[in-house]
Amino acid sequence: MRKSAVALCGVAAIGAVALVLVPATVPETSEGDTGLVSVVVNGGRTVELGPGETRTFPVEVTATDRSGIRTVDPIGLWGPNYATLKVGPMSCVPVDATGTVSRCTGEATVEATSRVLFDDQAGTWFVDLRIQANDGDRYVSKSAGGFSLKRAALLDEASCPATASDGEKIRLNGRLQRAMWDEHGYIPQQGTAVYLQFRDVGSNTWSTLTAVRTDHEGRFSIQLEASRSGTYQWYAPGDKWTGSATSAELPITVGPRQ
Incomplete structure (x- = not known):
């Protein structure tokens, strides 16, 4: 960092002000072909x-x-x-x-x-x-x-019915938190978008179905119709200050309507 100081010294004998410059500390610079x-x-x-x-x-x-x-x-x-x-x-x-x-x-x-x-x-x-x-x-x-x-994020409390009938209304829940280094714990991450993803049975590809926002406790919930067997998960992409998070996988088996 460049530092400098300027001192003003009054010379009483002649009633003038002298300006004394203290040499600056010059930052080290690159040199040669390195x-x-x-x-x-x-x-x-x-x-x-x-x-x-x-x-x-x-x-x-x-x-x-x-x-x-x-x-x-x-x-x-x-x-x-x-x-x-x-x-x-x-x-x-x-x-x-x-x-x-x-x-x-x-x-x-x-x-x-x-x-x-x-x-x-x-x-x-x-x-x-x-x-x-x-x-x-x-x-x-x-x-x-x-x-x-x-700061690490944590997506927990994820839940989904293990079985459902075709067309049945089901509810999926979860909670998003992030690390609080100051207090050495996790705090709710409110007002944050969390994405519901689904993977069909036998597939390795996740598709994003919808997004919800967390409440003041970091919790979120959605209701939808069960239509096919597979696995759900929640995903929060994070931001400049907080890492991404993925919930536990939530498998569901959907059978014929009774």
């Missing part, structure tokens, strides 16, 4: 964290320089509202015959119970790093790559 090829966090997947969970996930940096890559150090992760995470020591291994390209790997750990992670810090995070080459060149970036760290 280049970033890619940054991959958690294999490219979202990191979802429940209210009492601890997750350790990989951080992978691929870089290039004519002299070869010596190390990636320092490296850290930062997110909304001044959130930061440390990445452990990176191990670099050349991935080509010339030794100009190396893949460096390390791990980061995030804890929902550590009191250093809060609900408003979910969302898009970035990688802050310095890549150092064998010849002294370097590549520096505070946002070398991005990834998502989200």
Whole structure:
């Protein structure tokens, strides 16, 4: 971060004001032919964290320089509202015959119970790093790559009759909650769209039938006519701050009307 200070000093003897400039701290910049090829966090997947969970996930940096890559150090992760995470020591291994390209790997750990992670810090995070080459060149970036760290969602209390007659009215229910890192528990996720999906017997494909919205307790319900045997499930796609969730599968056998 660039920092500077300006001091105004009054010179009483001559009644003038002198301006004294304190040298600024200049941020480190990239130098030479060192280049970033890619940054991959958690294999490219979202990191979802429940209210009492601890997750350790990989951080992978691929870089290039004519002299070869010596190390990636320092490296850290930062997110909304001044959130930061440390990445452990990176191990670099050349991935080509010339030794100009190396893949460096390390791990980061995030804890929902550590009191250093809060609900408003979910969302898009970035990688802050310095890549150092064998010849002294370097590549520096505070946002070398991005990834998502989200509050886990829970879709429970899903229910559906196990059997029904063709044309019979049936009711399906469920509840959607999301992790609350601040209080180490789950809270209802209200006003959120949840999708009812169906899969025919013998099929591997889910089709979306309709959508409902959760109430203030995170609960939802729908009534429909049973028409064929298969399996229902509820699905919530999540958003920028909350992960997706899928309910338990709800099989139903539909027989002839009695």
